[in-house]
Amino acid sequence: MRAGCLDNPTAFGGANVVGRCMSIVLLVGLCYLMTSIVGAQTSGSITGSIVLDEDGQPLRGADLVAMPKSQAEGTRGLTAVSDPNGAFTITGLAPAEYVVCAFVRGSDLLQPCDWGGGEIAVVTAGGSANIHIRIKRGKALEIRVADPSQVLQNNEKRRTGVHFLAGVWDGGRFHPAKLHASNPMARVYTIVVPFERRVQLSVKGQKLRTRDVEGRAISSSAPPTDLLEPTSKNRTPRRFDFVIDGLEP
Numbered sequence: 001m002r003a004g005c006l007d008n009p010t011a012f013g014g015a016n017v018v019g020r021c022m023s024i025v026l027l028v029g030l031c032y033l034m035t036s037i038v039g040a041q042t043s044g045s046i047t048g049s050i051v052l053d054e055d056g057q058p059l060r061g062a063d064l065v066a067m068p069k070s071q072a073e074g075t076r077g078l079t080a081v082s083d084p085n086g087a088f089t090i091t092g093l094a095p096a097e098y099v100v101c102a103f104v105r106g107s108d109l110l111q112p113c114d115w116g117g118g119e120i121a122v123v124t125a126g127g128s129a130n131i132h133i134r135i136k137r138g139k140a141l142e143i144r145v146a147d148p149s150q151v152l153q154n155n156e157k158r159r160t161g162v163h164f165l166a167g168v169w170d171g172g173r174f175h176p177a178k179l180h181a182s183n184p185m186a187r188v189y190t191i192v193v194p195f196e197r198r199v200q201l202s203v204k205g206q207k208l209r210t211r212d213v214e215g216r217a218i219s220s221s222a223p224p225t226d227l228l229e230p231t232s233k234n235r236t237p238r239r240f241d242f243v244i245d246g247l248e249p
Contacts, residue, residue, distance in 0.1 A: 044093050046090045046129050050133040058087075061082060062086070066090045069120070078091070099117070099120060108139070115170075139193050139234075139235075140192050140237040142240070143242070145164060145166075145189070147184075147186060149244075152164055167189075167191060176191075200223075202225075205242075212241065
């Protein structure tokens with residue numbers, strides 16, 4: 001085995017070699033330290049708070065995501081979670097302009113980036129941008145899909161094109177509902193939409209025989225259904241039920 005200069009200094013010329021070896025070790029350590037300092041100076045952060053729009057109460061446990069406004073900048077998005085006071089910090093961001101999106105899981109709160117845009121933050125090298133996010137309540141829609149014969153469960157990954165998609169259209173933009181809960185014989189999708197906003201409910205079972213609770217067939221090419229939420233801002237989730245009873249021929 002080849003000895004290192006500090007393992008056997010006499011083999012390499014005695015004390016002078018020890019001194020040279022120590023200098024190399026110190027130089028390597030200094031280079032590592034300088035790299036860390038330069039990295040810290042070339043990245044920045046976003047700090048801020050998130051509150052409920054109607055009364056200013058801080059929102060705990062909200063997920064924050066900072067995404068570069070221009071993907072061409074070659075930067076990557078980072079995340080954080082708000083603390084009990086609604087405060088958050090997202091660190092390690094390359095200098096760029098970011099869009100900060102926020103959402104609270106399992107709530108009737110709107111996701112700003114889905115309905116009008118998130119907060120903009122400009123991050124500079126070594127700097128910290130500060131933003132304040134206010135989240136509004138909306139109308140929760142719950143889309144329940146019964147699948148007593150487990151048609152979707154047994155064919156979704158085995159047959160090409162078999163899938164179920166639910167969501168709403170807002171003008172020319174489609175907002176998919178998120179899968180909230182599932183078991184082999186049922187699925188529940190949820191989405192929160194703004195109050196007094198005209199949206200269209202869209203439910204499509206590709207290659208699936210789907211019907212509503214009144215027995216009316218839902219074709220995969222059926223147009224969306226118009227919805228207009230009441231002005232009373234009733235917070236009770238609006239529920240829609242559908243049944244899958246087989247595969248289309």
